[in-house]
Amino acid sequence: MATYNGAAYVLEQVDSILAQLASDDELVIVDDASADDTVALIEALDDPRVHLTRATVNAGYVRSFESALSRATGDVLLLADQDDVWIPGRLDVLLSALAESGASIVASNLVVLGTDEPLPSPLTGRPWRLERAQSSQHRRNVLRIMLGDAPYFGCAMGLRRGALDLVTPFPRFLTESHDLWLAIAGNEARSIVHVEEPTLYRRVHESNASTPRPRGIRAALASRWMLVRARSEARRRLRRLRRLRGSR
16 A cells, blocks of 8 residues: 555555455555654554555655555555555455466456446546456457556556566656556556456545546646556566576
């Protein structure tokens, strides 16, 4: 989990996560130099499963998630935002999907907290959902990512530890959309599985790091170019990993 000035909602989210963790699981939190009571609230929980790191300089949510992934020790790592709520059973659903598919990365659907409805697609306005059958449509999935019509949300994703060799460190040019980086890498590796069941209540509010507000043309084009570079980087890393594995 990455936190930043999340005092208003973070305890509800942390409680929903800890309720699903075993005694030997961990919740790794990297706080991005919050100026509010976020850190104090987390520390007051005094739960040995919570491992909190407080950054002294604000680096942004992408670098905070990268740091959290590097500090985690589990075999399966699930990402979490500070302001959502895990649906009961989320952990088991995602673990089962990874086990049954053999994939390295898992992505589930989510619904809006308070309405239980999916978010609308920004392109079509229709309910924005992943389908299990699309898991193997890797080229189509990447194309949808490039077009801005693929509902991959980091807060609804997870990965096996082995996938860290591919996805970390995050590319230095990645200043947003760590979730789409994971999705691109998973699809390029032909190792991603979609879970149709919603596993997360998404809290929509004005302070969300990602918002439904439209971007300007320049910002939208810069975002698309970054994703093109991300796809090229994922392919480069896959070639390198295959060479390394082939030489062993």
